[in-house]
Amino acid sequence: MKVVVEVVEMKRVFVIGLDALSPKLAERFAKDGTCPNFKRIMDNGCFSKALSAVPAQTPENWTTIATGSWPGTHGIATWGRHSYGEPVTEIHGDEAMSSNLCKAEYLWEAAARQGLKSVLHYFVGYPPTTDMTIHVDWFWRPGIFYFEICSNACYVSDALAVDVKGNSKTTLIPIKFREAEGWVNVPKVYSPPLETEIKVLPNVGGRGVSYYALLLDVDGCGYQMCLLSKDKDCSKALCTLKEGEWSGWFRETFVVEGEDKVGTVRFKLVELSRDGGKFKLYRSQVYPVSGFTHPPKVAERLVERFGPYINDAVSWTFFRGLVDEQTFIEEFEYQIRWIADAAGYLMNKGASLYMMHWHLLDTLEHRILGSVDPVGGKYNSEKAEEAWRILRLGYRIADELVGEFLKYLDEETYLIVVSDHGSMPQRKRYSIVKALADRGLVEVEEHKGTKRVNWAKSKIFISLTNVYVNLKSKYKGGVVEDSEYENVRREVIDVLRSCKDQYGDYVIAFALRREDAPMIGLWGEHVGDVVFAYSPAFAWGHVDFLNEGSTIIGGASHGPMIPTAETEISSNYATFMMIGKNVKKGYVRPVDMMGPVQLVDVAPTVSYILGIEPPKHCQGRVLYDFFEGWDISEMKREQRPLRFPVKRPLVGDVTDRELSKDAVPP
Numbered sequence: 001m002k003v004v005v006e007v008v009e010m011k012r013v014f015v016i017g018l019d020a021l022s023p024k025l026a027e028r029f030a031k032d033g034t035c036p037n038f039k040r041i042m043d044n045g046c047f048s049k050a051l052s053a054v055p056a057q058t059p060e061n062w063t064t065i066a067t068g069s070w071p072g073t074h075g076i077a078t079w080g081r082h083s084y085g086e087p088v089t090e091i092h093g094d095e096a097m098s099s100n101l102c103k104a105e106y107l108w109e110a111a112a113r114q115g116l117k118s119v120l121h122y123f124v125g126y127p128p129t130t131d132m133t134i135h136v137d138w139f140w141r142p143g144i145f146y147f148e149i150c151s152n153a154c155y156v157s158d159a160l161a162v163d164v165k166g167n168s169k170t171t172l173i174p175i176k177f178r179e180a181e182g183w184v185n186v187p188k189v190y191s192p193p194l195e196t197e198i199k200v201l202p203n204v205g206g207r208g209v210s211y212y213a214l215l216l217d218v219d220g221c222g223y224q225m226c227l228l229s230k231d232k233d234c235s236k237a238l239c240t241l242k243e244g245e246w247s248g249w250f251r252e253t254f255v256v257e258g259e260d261k262v263g264t265v266r267f268k269l270v271e272l273s274r275d276g277g278k279f280k281l282y283r284s285q286v287y288p289v290s291g292f293t294h295p296p297k298v299a300e301r302l303v304e305r306f307g308p309y310i311n312d313a314v315s316w317t318f319f320r321g322l323v324d325e326q327t328f329i330e331e332f333e334y335q336i337r338w339i340a341d342a343a344g345y346l347m348n349k350g351a352s353l354y355m356m357h358w359h360l361l362d363t364l365e366h367r368i369l370g371s372v373d374p375v376g377g378k379y380n381s382e383k384a385e386e387a388w389r390i391l392r393l394g395y396r397i398a399d400e401l402v403g404e405f406l407k408y409l410d411e412e413t414y415l416i417v418v419s420d421h422g423s424m425p426q427r428k429r430y431s432i433v434k435a436l437a438d439r440g441l442v443e444v445e446e447h448k449g450t451k452r453v454n455w456a457k458s459k460i461f462i463s464l465t466n467v468y469v470n471l472k473s474k475y476k477g478g479v480v481e482d483s484e485y486e487n488v489r490r491e492v493i494d495v496l497r498s499c500k501d502q503y504g505d506y507v508i509a510f511a512l513r514r515e516d517a518p519m520i521g522l523w524g525e526h527v528g529d530v531v532f533a534y535s536p537a538f539a540w541g542h543v544d545f546l547n548e549g550s551t552i553i554g555g556a557s558h559g560p561m562i563p564t565a566e567t568e569i570s571s572n573y574a575t576f577m578m579i580g581k582n583v584k585k586g587y588v589r590p591v592d593m594m595g596p597v598q599l600v601d602v603a604p605t606v607s608y609i610l611g612i613e614p615p616k617h618c619q620g621r622v623l624y625d626f627f628e629g630w631d632i633s634e635m636k637r638e639q640r641p642l643r644f645p646v647k648r649p650l651v652g653d654v655t656d657r658e659l660s661k662d663a664v665p666p
């Protein structure tokens with residue numbers, strides 16, 4: 001008997017999650033040549049702005065992307081999950097991105113249920129819930145890394161340390177050089193060698209490693225070489241660095257919480273003045289060589305193949321002026337190549353779905369956007385050009401990352417670039433807490449000479465854009481009787497809707513009862529009794545309760561403001577781009593006709609490409625209009641005459657009219 005085996009090529013989707021990628025900036029930088037890979041996708045694929053769920057924050061929206069369901073359903077309606085039966089102030093913030101809190105099925109769980117394997121990189125959804133999914137790293141909290149042993153840092157000599165203020169101890173490590181003693185096998189030198197110790201200590205304490213750094217003058221023109229060694233023996237040096245050079249990676253054993261952990265570290269000599277007075281040595285982030293993946297063994301294979309892994313490339317040391325732009329570029333280029341190479345390798349082992357998250361643009365926009373956008377409260381036109389340059393640099397790296405993935409594009413492989421929200425400049429902060437305290441809704445107390453809110457004793461608790469009434473019947477330690485519930489809510493809504501500052505601007509864009517919130521995707525016990533969002537350019541106002549009226553501030557954010565907030569330069573909308581076979585070329589969704597993409601649409605669209613059912617709780621729809629052959633032009637119907645028996649103007653709706661005319665007879 002002849003057996004016919006039908007070979008069906010498996011479809012694959014790479015979802016590149018770029019936190020805070022703004023549609024307006026993506027378009028601008030695609031047009032001006034900064035982002036050629038974004039342009040390639042826009043020209044040969046599709047582009048749209050995308051609507052985030054409220055609040056336009058990170059955990060809520062990555063979970064929305066991952067499940068295709070609204071926060072009312074997946075339960076992450078704040079930075080964590082708020083539940084009955086616990087103290088009203090408990091939101092489980094550390095678990096915001098974890099599978100422990102998410103009540104909806106993830107896309108990769110749906111894929112696994114239907115026999116498809118997935119790979120997640122630095123994504124939500126850890127701890128693992130299926131063996132069909134490989135997790136590489138986990139997106140726990142922005143700027144803090146779940147598996148990290150030591151954060152990146154810069155060792156700076158005294159002369160430089162005075163120039164760099166505002167650096168935390170872990171980022172900036174001051175060192176002092178002294179005349180070297182007890183060294184052997186020292187090469188011929190023209191000045192007395194200088195030495196110091198470079199200690200690499202785990203963030204949470206424990207035992208680290210220590211190197212000697214020795215500065216050498218080998219040509220009689222001053223110190224131009226830095227040698228790193230475990231012993232005072234130049235013949236055993238691990239590396240000899242000139243300014244601008246990187247060491248190799250050193251594999252070291254650290255003791256963290258009583259356990260041995262093997263991690264990797266490398267250094268770059270960023271600056272060395274000839275007199276030895278100015279010295280900056282950058283230290284990469286120390287990540288373990290195993291265990292940062294599920295299954296744990298995958299990590300070792302990846303490190304063996306692609307070198308040590310880093311999650312946090314220079315970022316903070318760059319923003320604090322400790323390392324230069326070149327170091328920023330070099331670290332990120334190392335990181336993005338690692339991510340893309342590991343993705344290709346793991347996906348080639350029969351996986352269909354890849355989802356990743358990358359955070360640089362969010363970090364950058366929080367710091368820079370208020371300086372490039374004239375709406376920003378601290379905007380200064382003289383500093384704008386430099387801010388634009390830095391912002392462009394970040395977008396260039398993001399574009400390079402996408403470019404690394406474009407090489408996987410083929411007949412069966414699709415690429416989606418998506419963000420969780422955009423970013424907006426801040427202009428004002430208005431204390432809604434003060435307004436609420438004035439009405440007795442929050443308790444203010446003295447603490448060490450300053451005033452602060454005692455939320456546990458207050459009638460309400462604010463978590464981002466949710467207001468929870470602290471009911472005795474629902475929360476441990478609650479203070480409000482059920483009979484007071486409606487009064488408290490009415491008061492809260494009244495205060496929020498009345499907040500108007502000295503410039504005549506309303507602070508709050510909307511404040512709704514929980515029952516009215518389904519129209520913005522919010523329902524269920526985890527959502528506030530009142531939900532609200534701030535007007536464009538307003539910062540969080542529940543932290544600064546002393547001020548009367550608005551204070552002009554700088555910076556940028558996304559979470560407080562309505563997801564539709566925009567200026568000429570900035571947008572709080574998220575971004576969606578897609579390229580692949582049968583995807584329309586150069587299509588920009590006509591938002592006036594179809595509305596923006598919604599982040600709940602990502603999971604069903606990926607499911608459609610893969611030929612699987614979407615996740616169980618998915619509420620989004622397939623973006624059919626992004627595919628060839630789907631026509632969304634307005635329906636042109638023959639206009640057929642209608643005959644109305646009576647012609648009269650319509651006031652309100654018909655029922656209003658009829659009721660007022662034919663009132664119940666006396």
Ligand SMILES: [Zn+2]
Binds near residue numbers: 019020057059
């Ligand atoms: Zn985010």
